Amino acid sequence: MSDQKLPEHNTAAEGERTLTTRQGHPVRNNQQQRTVGTRGPATLENYQFLEKISHFDRERIPERVVHARGAGAHGYFEAYGKVGDEPISKYTRAKLFQEAGKRTPVFVRFSTVIHSSHSPETMRDPRGFAVKFYTEDGNWDLVGNNLKVFFIRDAIKFPDVIHSLKPDPVTNRQDGGRIFDFMSNTPEAMHMLTLLFSPWGIPANYRQMQGSGVNTYKWVNDQGEAVLVKYHWEPVQGIRNLTQRDAEQIQAKNINHATQDLYEAIERGDYPQWELLVQIMSDDDHPELDFDPLDDTKIWPKEQFPWLPVGRMTLDRNPENYFAEVEQAAFGTGVLVDGLDFSDDKMLVGRTFSYSDTQRYRVGTNYLQLPINAPKKHVATNQRDGQMAYRVDVAPGQNPHVNYEPNSTNGLREAPRDVVEYTPWVEGHLQRAPIERTNDFQQAGEQYRAFEDWERDDLISNLVENISAATPEVQARMVELFTKCDEDYGRRVAEGLEQVRRGREEREREAVAQAEERSKEAQPY
Numbered sequence: 001m002s003d004q005k006l007p008e009h010n011t012a013a014e015g016e017r018t019l020t021t022r023q024g025h026p027v028r029n030n031q032q033q034r035t036v037g038t039r040g041p042a043t044l045e046n047y048q049f050l051e052k053i054s055h056f057d058r059e060r061i062p063e064r065v066v067h068a069r070g071a072g073a074h075g076y077f078e079a080y081g082k083v084g085d086e087p088i089s090k091y092t093r094a095k096l097f098q099e100a101g102k103r104t105p106v107f108v109r110f111s112t113v114i115h116s117s118h119s120p121e122t123m124r125d126p127r128g129f130a131v132k133f134y135t136e137d138g139n140w141d142l143v144g145n146n147l148k149v150f151f152i153r154d155a156i157k158f159p160d161v162i163h164s165l166k167p168d169p170v171t172n173r174q175d176g177g178r179i180f181d182f183m184s185n186t187p188e189a190m191h192m193l194t195l196l197f198s199p200w201g202i203p204a205n206y207r208q209m210q211g212s213g214v215n216t217y218k219w220v221n222d223q224g225e226a227v228l229v230k231y232h233w234e235p236v237q238g239i240r241n242l243t244q245r246d247a248e249q250i251q252a253k254n255i256n257h258a259t260q261d262l263y264e265a266i267e268r269g270d271y272p273q274w275e276l277l278v279q280i281m282s283d284d285d286h287p288e289l290d291f292d293p294l295d296d297t298k299i300w301p302k303e304q305f306p307w308l309p310v311g312r313m314t315l316d317r318n319p320e321n322y323f324a325e326v327e328q329a330a331f332g333t334g335v336l337v338d339g340l341d342f343s344d345d346k347m348l349v350g351r352t353f354s355y356s357d358t359q360r361y362r363v364g365t366n367y368l369q370l371p372i373n374a375p376k377k378h379v380a381t382n383q384r385d386g387q388m389a390y391r392v393d394v395a396p397g398q399n400p401h402v403n404y405e406p407n408s409t410n411g412l413r414e415a416p417r418d419v420v421e422y423t424p425w426v427e428g429h430l431q432r433a434p435i436e437r438t439n440d441f442q443q444a445g446e447q448y449r450a451f452e453d454w455e456r457d458d459l460i461s462n463l464v465e466n467i468s469a470a471t472p473e474v475q476a477r478m479v480e481l482f483t484k485c486d487e488d489y490g491r492r493v494a495e496g497l498e499q500v501r502r503g504r505e506e507r508e509r510e511a512v513a514q515a516e517e518r519s520k521e522a523q524p525y
């Protein structure tokens with residue numbers, strides 16, 4: 001019958017482009033299932049159909065619990081070989097930084113945080129900026145955001161802040177009332193909110209935004225000495241942000257504008273670049289500062305802790321497959337190389353557990369065997385098996401029977417202990433306690449005053465619009481907190497909320513009057 005014939009262009013002799021099943025069987029008819037007669041019923045032994053449909057049924061993996069919407073690209077990082085004017089080896093022995101001009105391949109994933117994987121890229125939200133460096137010493141992930149601070153300073157509060165920002169579990173809508181209920185009880189969020197509700201909360205695209213490690217890390221040198229360090233990415237393309245109105249206009253026509261912008265720029269050879277800069281502090285408590293250097297709701301003032309350039313990143317290759325490379329990419333703050341270390345930042349430690357934990361669930365036990373996540377160097381472990389294991393990490397010449405260490409029968413051995421370990425001294429009571437120097441309002445106020453007029457206007461209007469969904473008690477608490485940051489800030493939010501309240505009352509009065517009018521006009525029947 002004619003409808004069972006293969007289309008003309010599909011009738012070439014069997015060869016490399018022949019469609020097959022995953023078992024390698026050639027597929028001779030991809031148009032019809034096997035049925036009894038022309039009208040069915042279908043048969044259950046139809047392996048080709050069952051394989052196709054059941055694989056389709058499993059096409060999605062759980063999306064990231066946060067940062068679900070993303071775009072990625074490959075590129076390289078080129079070191080300057082120094083930090084500012086000093087030799088970088090004074091502070092870190094990490095090999096990727098040492099020689100000027102040394103290139104390390106990278107993969108970067110940019111993202112929005114709160115909404116799901118096909119949500120509009122114009123949403124007000126921090127942007128993720130996660131970089132995987134495939135170094136000669138194994139992978140280093142620098143998992144950052146565009147904004148330089150965060151809402152909270154202790155990882156135990158992360159599920160709560162995210163729940164407040166995610167859609168309501170009943171209505172499935174994001175709700176300013178819920179967000180500001182949480183935030184009005186979280187004074188440390190004021191700095192982040194001041195940035196997020198300004199135009200800095202909607203970067204124009206991924207190429208024209210900054211990046212920041214946000215949390216404090218350490219660098220360790222050859223002598224095993226450490227300094228505290230913060231990372232910043234500065235876009236060579238410049239920085240551009242959107243007002244709420246600009247964003248709405250884009251969103252009306254395009255919900256993928258940032259992904260599209262990144263992809264198209266790379267396709268036309270206009271490769272985006274960022275300079276990597278660091279701030280350095282000696283590794284101690286710094287009692288002279290009015291904030292705690294390990295508090296991620298604070299920036300380290302540039303005047304006191306200058307930004308020192310260490311290298312430049314270029315993105316020059318789009319992924320060949322979105323799912324394999326971008327969706328399955330797995331970044332984590334625990335992924336450091338020799339010469340880089342953790343600080344005691346209470347967010348960082350929580351993050352470091354959370355990333356690999358979620359990835360074992362989201363991608364699978366063997367997620368590090370996937371090409372996008374595997375280091376580009378030799379891997380030799382005694383880890384075996386688990387779901388979807390498709391290679392064994394044996395070294396050349398290794399006895400494959402020996403998957404334990406220590407051993408005396410040609411198995412794997414520890415690397416030589418030829419580096420000076422960094423061994424920080426830690427003491428104190430085990431307790432649940434807030435940090436001492438909270439100083440929740442000063443930097444938020446400074447940021448408010450540093451904005452240009454149009455940024456401040458947009459900030460006030462966005463806050464008023466969202467906070468007006470909250471109860472009067474929450475509104476009053478928010479005004480009080482903004483006033484503590486800056487009197488003008490609190491006053492303008494209060495005035496905006498008052499205006500909204502009056503407008504609402506006015507509309508309610510009009511609605512009542514109109515209803516009364518209509519009931520008078522109604523005719524008996």
Ligand code: HEM
Nearest residue numbers: 064067109128129130144145155158213214350351354358
């Ligand atoms: C993604 C946890 C704070 C940046 C994620 C994911 C989790 C998570 C579970 C999903 C990872 C995946 O499925 O692969 C946490 C926790 C935090 C925290 C527990 C606080 C304690 C932060 C902060 C930043 C940040 C402060 C910014 C510096 C990112 C980025 C991603 C991400 C960029 C997306 C990575 C990607 O593109 O795959 N986070 N996060 N997170 N987080 Fe965090």
